[in-house]
Amino acid sequence: MANEDKTLRPNGQADRTVGPLSYMFMWIGDGVNLGNMTLGASVVVAGLATLNIFQTFAAAIIAIGIISLIFALNDRVGYRTGVPYVVQLRMSFGLKGTIISSLLRAVPAVIWYGVQSWIGATALNEILKIFTSGGFDSIAICFVALVIFQVVLSLFGFHAIKWVEAIASVVIMLGLIYVFVKLLGSHSTAITDNWVHAKGTWGVHFFGMIMVFLGNYAAIFLSASDYSRELKAGYSDGKRGMLYFLPILVAYGFVLILGVMLASATGNSNPVKAFAIVVDNPYITVGVSMFIVLGVVATNMVANIIAPTYVIQLFTKMPYKAAATIAGLLALVSFPWVLVKDSSSEGLNMFVLIYSAFLGPLVAILLLEYYVLRKQKMNVEELYDKNGAFAGYNPAAFTALLIGAAAAFIEVDLAWIIGFIVAGIAYFLLMKFGFKNSPFKKGTIFEKKHAE
Numbered sequence: 001m002a003n004e005d006k007t008l009r010p011n012g013q014a015d016r017t018v019g020p021l022s023y024m025f026m027w028i029g030d031g032v033n034l035g036n037m038t039l040g041a042s043v044v045v046a047g048l049a050t051l052n053i054f055q056t057f058a059a060a061i062i063a064i065g066i067i068s069l070i071f072a073l074n075d076r077v078g079y080r081t082g083v084p085y086v087v088q089l090r091m092s093f094g095l096k097g098t099i100i101s102s103l104l105r106a107v108p109a110v111i112w113y114g115v116q117s118w119i120g121a122t123a124l125n126e127i128l129k130i131f132t133s134g135g136f137d138s139i140a141i142c143f144v145a146l147v148i149f150q151v152v153l154s155l156f157g158f159h160a161i162k163w164v165e166a167i168a169s170v171v172i173m174l175g176l177i178y179v180f181v182k183l184l185g186s187h188s189t190a191i192t193d194n195w196v197h198a199k200g201t202w203g204v205h206f207f208g209m210i211m212v213f214l215g216n217y218a219a220i221f222l223s224a225s226d227y228s229r230e231l232k233a234g235y236s237d238g239k240r241g242m243l244y245f246l247p248i249l250v251a252y253g254f255v256l257i258l259g260v261m262l263a264s265a266t267g268n269s270n271p272v273k274a275f276a277i278v279v280d281n282p283y284i285t286v287g288v289s290m291f292i293v294l295g296v297v298a299t300n301m302v303a304n305i306i307a308p309t310y311v312i313q314l315f316t317k318m319p320y321k322a323a324a325t326i327a328g329l330l331a332l333v334s335f336p337w338v339l340v341k342d343s344s345s346e347g348l349n350m351f352v353l354i355y356s357a358f359l360g361p362l363v364a365i366l367l368l369e370y371y372v373l374r375k376q377k378m379n380v381e382e383l384y385d386k387n388g389a390f391a392g393y394n395p396a397a398f399t400a401l402l403i404g405a406a407a408a409f410i411e412v413d414l415a416w417i418i419g420f421i422v423a424g425i426a427y428f429l430l431m432k433f434g435f436k437n438s439p440f441k442k443g444t445i446f447e448k449k450h451a452e
Helices: 020-031 034-041 053-074 076-081 090-101 103-131 139-154 160-186 188-196 204-222 237-266 271-279 282-304 306-316 320-332 346-373 395-408 412-433
Strands: none
Touching: 020 160, 020 237, 020 282, 034 103, 034 204, 034 237, 034 271, 034 282, 053 076, 053 188, 053 204, 053 237, 053 346, 090 103, 090 306, 090 346, 090 395, 103 139, 103 204, 103 271, 103 282, 103 306, 103 320, 103 346, 139 282, 139 320, 160 188, 160 237, 160 271, 160 282, 188 237, 204 237, 204 282, 204 346, 204 412, 237 271, 271 282, 282 306, 306 320, 346 395, 346 412, 395 412
């Protein structure tokens, strides 16, 4: 364990400085962002909602319930042992196998880093256009500048998140409440016609939107240990579950609904440009755009910087600051403008569904490993032992992952849940009946006990 960078070692009690209020603000700050609003806007296609108001609320609440449950289940490893996600992976995939499986969390995070930054750059560009009376107009320059700013901020580490989120979550919510009231006052007819009274469907598309709303958090709750290991000790599983459910319900739920309302009112799936149409006042547009930029920074600090940074450290053995810088540079070349267009955010929608096909199986394997196969018992020291039981890679985990992902692509709209169920069943059967001499059975219910 001596060769591990200190950020990958288990957090002790003294290292945990995040209290419950800061933890909740962190998830509020993560929820109130324009990427989430864009997912809400994906309910609207060509100006007309594909789900009506009741179907949209139902899809959002079901998704948030599942998100909170999996957070509460998967954060237990990090909370009890202090290990980060990339070390938790070793339990199922092994030291060598983790190098590949960790990419399934890092790649979506980097792309979301770019998407969020691109949306924030659009807002920053609106501010500069107003201040220069149209003299400046370059989203690309704003994009590069915003990513550089976030890289610098991320160099202060996880603990910089606390004060960023506390400020951002309050300020942004106030700004979004103003926009919500404005929509109800000036655009209620369009919203009623295009969303409230829309026919919608309770069929496959309804469940597909649940998967989209869920898929946005699929990468984040997968690495729940990265966050729970920073939370102060002494909180029961139930209390920690509420630390996820309440802020995500308030923030993510509100932002999803606001995204649908904006797209219904304006026909524009880019929230920044939809804001400009709704507000129609340069001074207020500046204020709202500033909230958007702040929200982008807050979200990336929580969801999209820490995880890929740890993975880069795993690959390169770089120190934290160098790895955080590389993560930012990768976000610059993630081509977010392809996923988020003014006319439609269906590209972002499809991206979420595709990576969910891999993340559903991955979280199923982790939960089954910890709760069923190992009955919540694990040897932390052995996870760091390069010559121990977890030194290689686990073929059962990779086979189950591929089987689950392949099944998920049979119906992409339901990719996450299909992959989750199929991979879970496949992993249990493979661990029980396959690879008889696998060292990964050590410590599980399938370990052979030889009587002496």
